[in-house]
């Protein structure tokens with residue numbers, strides 16, 4: 419009986435401790451604007467998660483190449499910014515299409531002037547080649563404007579990791595956030611541990627969100643290797659994202675908890691790194 423009570427206390431103690439731990443979710447798709455935002459926040463509240471903020475994007479889903487329609491992109495970015503103005507917990511993530519060339523550069527500059535700090539690009543759904551020179555021009559411009567480039571990195575396309583790595587080293591002044599950390603090809607990114615040991619080839623501009631991949635890794639045969647990778651890319655360079663609505667934040671936070679990282683490492687990934695990377699203070703997010 420005593421053992422049972424102790425177990426109960428331990429379980430509830432743990433539960434309440436977790437409820438105090440704020441989370442910044444860097445990867446949320448708001449496909450239907452305000453109604454998606456409300457559904458997302460209700461889902462987070464139901465999971466007893468204290469949200470320190472979230473990165474919301476309007477972009478996502480099939481048939482969203484959006485090339486050759488800069489007016490539509492502009493309208494979507496504006497509607498998204500209007501939504502974020504009403505919800506200070508939301509970090510608005512804009513989108514352009516790299517193949518729109520000058521129109522894409524102009525739109526990036528326009529939204530940056532309106533306070534956008536993150537640009538989402540998705541080679542698979544937007545149907546572009548990350549090795550195209552128009553992509554490099556765009557991400558370099560983002561660096562000049564202080565905009566972080568969030569790239570899908572689920573390795574849907576062949577050579578995804580290699581292409582993104584190559585873009586990142588050609589644009590050393592731009593910060594990149596690679597979503598899903600390479601998916602099941604996450605092992606590639608251990609190369610950063612070696613890159614860091616070279617004197618002249620030093621790049622500190624790559625960050626990773628572990629959305630989706632963390633769920634596969636937790637309690638799996640590859641869990642140790644995944645944790646080893648997080649430490650090799652640098653715990654300070656890892657952020658948490660859910661990829662809602664595909665994956666709920668509760669499931670993602672739970673998977674992070676099960677990796678066996680230290681409390682300190684978890685806190686960095688759960689909230690601290692994202693606030694630093696996106697230049698947000700806690701007060702802004704609460």
Ligand SMILES: [Zn+2]
Nearest residue numbers: 445447478661
């Ligand atoms: Zn996504």
